[in-house]
Amino acid sequence: MSRINNSQYGFMTTTDDIVSKRIGTTTIKQVEREAVMAINLSKFDKMDVGIAILDFKISELFLINFNDSPSFVRTVNQIDIHTPTTVIIPDCQQIEKLKFVLLSNLDDDVKQKLGKLKMFDPLVGREILKEHSLNEFNCNDLVAGAAGALINTCEEMRLIKPTNKFKITHVENRKFMLIDSSTIKDLELVSSSSDKGLTFFKFINKCTTKMGQRLLRTSILQPLTDVEDIKLRLESVTELKNEDQILFCIKSKLKQLSDLDSLFSHLLDDSGNQEQRVNNILLLKTNLMLIVELEECLNVNSPILQQIKEIFQHKNIGKSEKWTQWIFRCFKKCKGQNIEEVNDYVQKLAEEHDLNIDYRYDQIRGFYLRIKIKEKLTLPTEFTNIIHKKNIIECTTIDLLKQGSRLNDIVNEINVVSSSLIKELYEQSQDNLPIFFMVSESIAMLDMLCCFADFVNSQTGSYTCPEFGNYTHIRQSRHPIFETLFEFIPNDYSCVPELSRFQIITGANMSGKSVYIKQFAYILIMGQMGLYVPADYAIIKIHDSIFSRLSSDAHINTSTFANEMNDMNNILKTADDNSLLLIDELGRGSSLRDGFAVCLAILEHLTFLRATVFTTTHFQEIAEILGNKSCVLSSHMKSVEQYGKLKSEFKLEAGKLGTERYGINYAESSQILPSELITCAKELIEPLKSKSIKNDSKSMSKRRKLVLELYFALTQLKNLDCDINYKLDLLRTLQARFVDEINEATATN
Template sequence: MNASNISSFVQTNLFERNTVTESNDSNSASSVQQTASELNLSRARLGSKPTAGINKPILPSKSGYSLASSAQRFSLAKTRSTPGNVSRFTATSRATAVQERILCTIFESTKDVNSTIGLCILNFSTGELILSEFIDSQIFIRTVHKIQIYEPTEILLPNTSFSPTYSKLATILKLNTPDSVKISEVTSKYFNKQNGQDAISKYSIDEETKKVNLLHVLDKNFALCALSATVYFVKEQIPKSTAKAMEFKSFRIRFENPENTMLIDSRTILGLELIESKIYKRNHLAFYKFLDETVTNDGSSLAQKHILQPLTSKKGLEHRLESVQFLMENSDFLKELRNEMETFEDLDKIFCHLLSVNHVAIEPEFKINYVLLLKSTLHTTKRIATTLQKANPSGMFLKEVGCILLNNKLSEIESAIDEKINKDCSWATSNIDQQNQRCYAVKKGTNGLLDISRQVYRNIVDEIVQNVKQLNDTHELSLDYKYERRRGFYLRLKRKDHSELPFLPSNFVNVILKKEFIECTTLDLLKANARLEEILREILIASEQVIDELLNEIMGNLSALFMMSEAVSLLDLLCCFAKKAMNLEYCLPKFSDIIYIKKGRHPILENLIKSFVPNDIISLQGSSSMQLITGCNRSGKSVYLRQVSLLCIMAQIGCPVPAESATFPIFNKLHARVCSDTMEIGSSNFSSEMKEMAYFLGALDSQTLLILDEVGRGSSIGDGLAISLAITEYLLSANCSVFVSTHFREIPALLRNKPSVSHFHMKTEVTRTASLKMHYKLTTDFEATSGNGIRLVGPLFGKKISETAMTIAKLLEKSGRYQRMAHLQKHKDPDTVAVNELEKDK
């Protein structure tokens, strides 16, 4: 399978295309510019002139406009602990001593009216270099989204973004990134598309990958410019203290197509708690924490990416579900695969160390351990491939994974290791074991000089052992010998066994008294250590030469290792979905142009609430594309809206869903504004809500899913009703799928005759004791009862307050406002009715 095929098979395309310039964002854009002006932005430099083309600009504080407040930002888990999978290699690698560093370079042109963005992300831990180019909105929703997903430690922008004034992009990035993220400028001359093309030619892993990448970026000038500045920064600006560990011979360069994933804006990610629960951070209430039952770090990372950016390829999703179904039907096979994958280390980070120049990311004393880890990984891979081959799976993805794991290049790597490394060579942890490993790991006959040096080394060690035995016999002691890398061989005896000994014989020198032991040496042992150190140096040089040749040989097949890593992560994710579906009785979704979910359940809450009440969800273009949901507080409206969003996401990552049956359309955008019914926690900011609403209303289309929970709830009754009705009326013409909850009973009354509107109500019953009984069931029967909110909060207040509130509510009900609106609605346009009634209220 060539590189282009595997890219289409296992890589996740992380961007969503927006080919329409949102003209309606002009007001939002002007407001951002106004915000920047109000903050009195002035460009400041560190020093009078740039040093090597880069400066750290001083940007405005975060007190102004923000797409997501700092309190609401989420954090993606970069590593995780897998039971029974303790990392042996990474703790010994020099690369891990460097703090994880992710560089993001963004190129924009102030002359470009389409807000085109070129993006380059470089992860120093994995050697992955991701390129993309896309047309963003006027307030850079997609760019902010990518920054929050990748969590860079430093962002580079061209100096034209800061001079003569700060650009909108620079301002928005500063207001939407943590204070710990550096935002630096690079002289614009380093953003050069030709240098970007040269970098791809120079740093690609192999010729095939280079050809594929050059083809992908053929007309992506902005992405190439961002790549050019990234390479310049890595070469010229990385501090000398970490330069060696971050010096790459090659990168895993990948261009990510902006067409095949759903866009979920950052506020939706926070509101739906896709990554982290806002309230119960210690509980597994966040969607990702609930769904993730992968057994590898790479699989867990892939699960995060898919949740934040679901797929939009119907064919790809159907193939994925076919594989999940096979795994569900073969539980023993599923268990065997997961048990094998559980032994894997973090494959991406392991293979990344081969990308460094002269393999400096691996300490010399651990290179053999590294090779053994590769060998162990390949053995596990072969066992998984054999298991897949025997099962003869029906799913195309499973078959492709099996083919990748049986790649001949992987067999070549294993053969090269077996050719040079002794089969009985094992993992070494202690100093003496590591030294013996480095001396004897390479097979006899591989290097003639090495064989001679080994024999001399063996003779000297035998001489030391014999010398210790003679000392024991001569002085009647129970001496033992130990080895340390710094001291070499030395003598040790237990103090309790020689408590009557007044002093050591005169030929023992360098005596060290410790609590339980006496450590010392002799002149003969010091001489032997000197000879041993000299011959050991020759052995290590010869061994390291052989190991470096082996690593260079493996480097020639590095693309196969990364393909294997991606295939394993996908297999782990599919197994995770299958296990979750089997344990919780999920169904396989189908794809059409409608939403039809029978007895759908909230994936998280159904496991926390006894007798969770399922609900049917139906949305048809032209007849019920807009659903209006009414009901009192805590009746289940917000849970229902979250449920719709989460089930759509699950379907578009290829995961079974909690329902009896389910059919979904393919959405390319998801915007959700949901609130919490938890009375003790949560508040709304009306101005912020309206700003966010304006940002995405202009970019809606037939493939957008829009979830709105109680629009206008933060304003007065009259203003809130007016705004809610106006927005709802506008959404009718947007031709998207909309779910809206509201407390304004006038809205469904005014819009119920619209052909694409359906009204549902969360059933609530008033008991004989005047309390509320929630049924949490969606129904078309609407009961216009007042005072439900008062009944809900009644136990929190005294009897007098509750009775007074109920009296006022009944008086308002008798004023006849609702009856007048219902009557006028039969004879007039709904908009006219709303205006007339609001004028009367004033």
């Protein structure tokens, strides 16, 4: 977590705060979230994009710039992350393609606005930013133009005032992984295809604050790519995981905190009524006291946690807490005396009339009585305003109404007396907003780290702290969600750039192919978030992006195959050597020959891209054809015939799938189709069998690949930092495998 030296937050939302009606509590009502995004494009064909996003819920202006792909993958990714309710783009010829992309990716209830080009003027934009920013900023012309257009539009829509100020946050896009929209949807990272579905966010979310939950969601959609930053998070998680008492103490304090982003942004607006302002100050005082107590819990050593502790120790935290003492004590003393008198009066009524009575307070009704009854009851004449409910009678008395009126008088007197003081406290609080917002960000990070530690401790399966290197090797890994639902078969992953960066997985239907490649994506995301992963051991190669083609769903106006080709086109244009590509059964939406040809052509092209690729297919010939390339590893999900039925063992094994015609075998064993149809299918398949590829060059190519694999494997084994006995086991396994495979290749020839 990097230090922040300036204030970052800002303006007021348009929805008024509502104070809780219940006596003794002061809370801010949650406002409906609204976010506005402005997108600015380069006038040339450079695909440079500048984006400004104003999030009203947390009063934050995000400024982002990057170079995008022709299909605007990164722009769509920002839409997925920030979920804007309004999008503004310049009205010019160059944005026609962007219009189409937005139309395809925005929800129907998102407003789209075209802004005149002069609204995106960068010079005007910088001046507007200076007027509205709380902290220093530095941005390029595209971002400045987008920010200016956004603020102007928000003023026209009366969402903000010309005097509003807000936090500015610069997002360094290169520090975060890009996860494309298809992957976010297919992995159900933050939303589910069904209302009752379990998302990855819900599964790991153990945050106790709104700030922590927002940061967790962002971290899932944008994992880190800097190894040192990831290691710092993991170090903190490890310390919290091992210190149960500290973790419990921190979480017990965190759950008492309000939504500080919302509270602090309210302090920027002093136009509310006096009661709201008093409540905001009281709520500020309560939260500052909790932060002081939270700092005392942080008896920690890891760098991130120590930095958070230092921020909580800032002198202005304690100073601000003292500013609110007078009004808090005054209000508490007067109100407490009034409540004590009401308690005595209600107790006297209960004893005098032998009734089970308690009381409530409402700003409109004042104090009123609640009498629990078991049978029909006639009340004394002093009880008035009687309301009959199930097993309860609500009523009041003249004396109780007087007490309610007295409480209102007390509040009004305090409001009058403290008006100038409240104004002064507001001004002093505004001066301290930089440290307040720094505290809010620190609490978000602390809450998320506690969430990670709590999550790992709550799991029954083994979780390990991942390491990072130039290759990926994961032993006995499991699907994080599925293993909690049923007995899950663990699998290994080994992905070395020179030998196995391209993995082709075949197998019978329902054998676990799709789960296997999705499981790898989950583990990668968890590791780069700074979270332990479900495995016995894991060393992970950092990836900058994840793209996938997993779902077979087609758009309304597009066929499955056309949708499939469109997704692959976007992947081919955007992916690079640091990307992870997940492709499930490519070519299934077309005829057998066309699907096979297109699938082979695309996959062969991807072998030259140097990206990490996991693909599943029922075209076993593709595994044979591409399997001779040095970077390709062919595997299959094991299935066996048992009692005449095909049984999937959900275990990955190297090489070609031994079971043939598993589709027909499954249909036959399941007895879904009539037996005469199965017999007919068996007769028809014989002439359709592909001719085997037999030539000496294929055998020679396979032997060369085996030697190359042995060379790289020995090199990796030499540099592997692990127990010597484990190295010896790996060496013996490597030797036996090489001998078997080289003999097999020679025998084939």
